[in-house]
Amino acid sequence: SQQGEEDPQALSIQEGENATMNCSYKTSINNLQWYRQNSGRGLVHLILIRSNEREKHSGRLRVTLDTSKKSSSLLITASRAADTASYFCATDNTGFQKLVFGTGTRLLVSP
Amino acid sequence: DTGVSQNPRHKITKRGQNVTFRCDPISEHNRLYWYRQTLGQGPEFLTYFQNEAQLEKSRLLSDRFSAERPKGSFSTLEIQRTEQGDSAMYLCASSPDAGLARQNEQFFGPGTRLTVL
Numbered sequence: 111s112q113q114g115e116e117d118p119q120a121l122s123i124q125e126g127e128n129a130t131m132n133c134s135y136k137t138s139i140n141n142l143q144w145y146r147q148n149s150g151r152g153l154v155h156l157i158l159i160r161s162n163e164r165e166k167h168s169g170r171l172r173v174t175l176d177t178s179k180k181s182s183s184l185l186i187t188a189s190r191a192a193d194t195a196s197y198f199c200a201t202d203n204t205g206f207q208k209l210v211f212g213t214g215t216r217l218l219v220s221p
Numbered sequence: 222d223t224g225v226s227q228n229p230r231h232k233i234t235k236r237g238q239n240v241t242f243r244c245d246p247i248s249e250h251n252r253l254y255w256y257r258q259t260l261g262q263g264p265e266f267l268t269y270f271q272n273e274a275q276l277e278k279s280r281l282l283s284d285r286f287s288a289e290r291p292k293g294s295f296s297t298l299e300i301q302r303t304e305q306g307d308s309a310m311y312l313c314a315s316s317p318d319a320g321l322a323r324q325n326e327q328f329f330g331p332g333t334r335l336t337v338l
Contacts, residue, residue, distance in 0.1 A: 141325055143325070143326070143327075145329075152312075152329050152330065152331045152332060153264070153312065153314075153329035154329070155326045155327060155328070158325055158326060198263045198264075200263070202325065207252065207254075207269075207316055207325055207327060208254075208266050208269055208277060209254075209256075209264075209266065209327065210266065211256075211263030211264050211265070212263050213261075213262060213263055214261075214262075214263050
């Protein structure tokens with residue numbers, strides 16, 4: 111079963127704009143991770159945020175985590191056409207990295 | 222580092238046939254995972270190995286499914302008496318053992334797409 115749900119399900123923007131995706135989950139977690147999936151490269155890990163962290167940055171990515179609301183957001187700044195992909199949040203609540211994925215957000219970045 | 226590899230990349234079979242998929246993880250990774258992904262959904266956890274020991278199996282993994290990792294290196298996933306509902310992408314991932322850097326990141330293979338006719 112899916113742990114989380116991403117919102118929106120689909121997002122279409124122009125190059126240079128920012129893209130924000132949200133993830134909600136149901137149970138307490140050890141960490142939350144974001145992955146990107148496209149047909150060319152499969153599933154790729156983007157960033158991990160631990161349950162005791164509130165914000166994390168990696169390049170053009172910014173992730174926030176609100177454990178009281180059981181939610182996370184992923185912000186991609188200055189988007190590029192190459193960012194076109196599906197983005198999934200995944201939670202680890204077992205400690206051995208059994209990931210429970212959300213339903214994904216399909217992002218389309220147009221030149 | 223050649224990454225996680227999976228074979229075959231595509232498999233078409235008739236209902237009732239048995240199929241076997243192979244996963245070769247990144248060589249120094251002790252942890253290996255299998256997931257299943259259907260169209261429009263996120264991956265769903267199937268099973269997990271720490272070295273050669275299978276430590277957890279999802280309820281999704283019916284008796285028709287079996288996974289092995291005999292020498293703690295490559296792994297196989299076998300589906301017996303396939304059903305049309307087994308059609309999906311089967312993903313393998315590996316990760317380093319505890320104590321190593323980036324231990325919580327999973328590295329995914331390209332997947333094996335199974336179509337059951």
